[in-house]
Amino acid sequence: FLxxxxxxxxxxxxxxxEGRTAGEVIAAQLRAHPSAKIYLTGHSLGGAGAVLAAARLADMGVSPAQLEVVTFGAPAVGNAVFTRAYREKFTLHRVVMKGDPMKDLLSAPLGFRQFGERIAWQPARSVAAFPHAMIAYVDAxxxxxYDSAGTNSFLFLAGQPNRTSGQPVYVAPIAADVDGALTADAPYMKAVLRDxxxxxxxxxxxxxAGGGLSEEGLLTGLDAHLAAAKEAGAAQLYAYRISGAKVRDxxxxxxxxxxxxxxxxxxNLMAASSRSATTGALTPIETVLYLFTQD
Structure with a gap:
């Protein structure tokens, strides 16, 4: 890890x-601007590296108030002596998924110890990935x-600089027809698609308004949506439908x-498309976003 x-x-x-390393430059900038703060984060090995980077920056004179670390499924990186030396030198938040064994991987053989605030997460019922997998942490x-801000908030990806400001496009309510096990996922799938x-x-x-794309591929309430699209100055009207079913066995x-x-x-229907994929390599929420990017 070191x-x-x-x-x-x-x-x-x-x-x-001037021939300094990246870490030396960062430390100098933080010392020169004591009101600034750096956030160090990572998953698994990346989380271990984030903790050790914070420790090294602390050794270089960066104040504890300037160092905040957030790790996801990260192993411990030091023994009791290390913990006592650095637990007051920076703020550490450890996000740990239920069932993830990595947090204890080195504790028994090497006597390594965790410290900082432990934040427990629970994988969703529909997520089949190994609890340590990054996709499980991203999904959570x-x-x-969205749990903190609401599924109608524009949060995920909304800050990307490549957004265009072209002609308005009207989007009908996103329809979802999924298995019972995916019912709880549907609001999140709609939210990431909206974002x-x-x-x-x-x-x-x-x-x-109400109405969405039906199983027959027809937009219910089309006249009302057309009127709303014209009022908004939109040249096109989009309708999306998400469907999902469990793969047998x-x-x-x-x-x-x-x-x-x-x-x-x-x-007039100008275009139509349908794309599908199975979950596993991605979670249901991530799969919807993947399918959107393929269109």
């Missing part, structure tokens, strides 16, 4: 910074985000389909 951290931040001198983080649409085009207008594996229909403001 070799990893040293190689990343404290080995190679930077020509543009997305849920935490992805907003990230693609900042002028996206979302319908406040596979533990918590689902096939998800994302359907899209595009209408002009006269109600």
């Amino acid at each position: 070799d990893y951290t040293q190689a990343a931040l404290f080995t190679d001198a930077l020509d543009d910074y 983080a997305i849920r935490q985000l 992805a649409l907003y990230a693609r085009n900042a002028e996206t207008v979302f319908s406040a 596979n533990r918590e594996t689902y096939r998800l389909t994302l359907e899209r229909a595009v209408y002009d403001t006269e109600g």
Whole structure:
């Protein structure tokens, strides 16, 4: 872990910074700006590296108030002596998924100890991934985000600088028809799809009315949506439908389909597409976002 951290931040001198390493530059900047704060974060090995980087920066004179570390499924990096030496030198938040064995991996053979605030997360019922997998932590983080701010908030990806401000696009309510085991996931799947649409085009207008894309591929309440689209100045009307069913004889594996229909403001169907993928390598929420990016 220390070799990893040293190689990343404290080995190679930077020509543009008078031959100092990246870690030395960061430490100098923080010492020069005592009101500034740096956040160090990582998953698994990355989390171990974040803790050791904070310890090294503390040794270089950076104050505890400037160092905040958030790790996800990270192993302990030192023994009791290390813990006593650094537990007051920076703030550490440890996010640990239920069932993730990594937090205790080195405790017994090496006597390593964890410290800092432990934050327990629970994997969703529909997530089949090994609890230590990064995709499980990302999935839980997305849920935490929307749980705190609401599934109608534009949060995920909304800060991307590549959003366009082109012609307004009207989006009908996103429909979802999923297995019972995915019912709890549906609001999150809709939320990330809404956010992805907003990230693609900042002028996206979302319908406040009812009606969505039916199983037959028809947009219910089309006339009302067309009127709303015209009022919003949109040239096109989009409708999406998410469907999902469990794959037989596979533990918590689902096939998800994302359907899209595009209408002009006269109600003529201009384009339609349907893409599907199975979960496993990704969680259901992540799979919907993946399908959107493929369209």
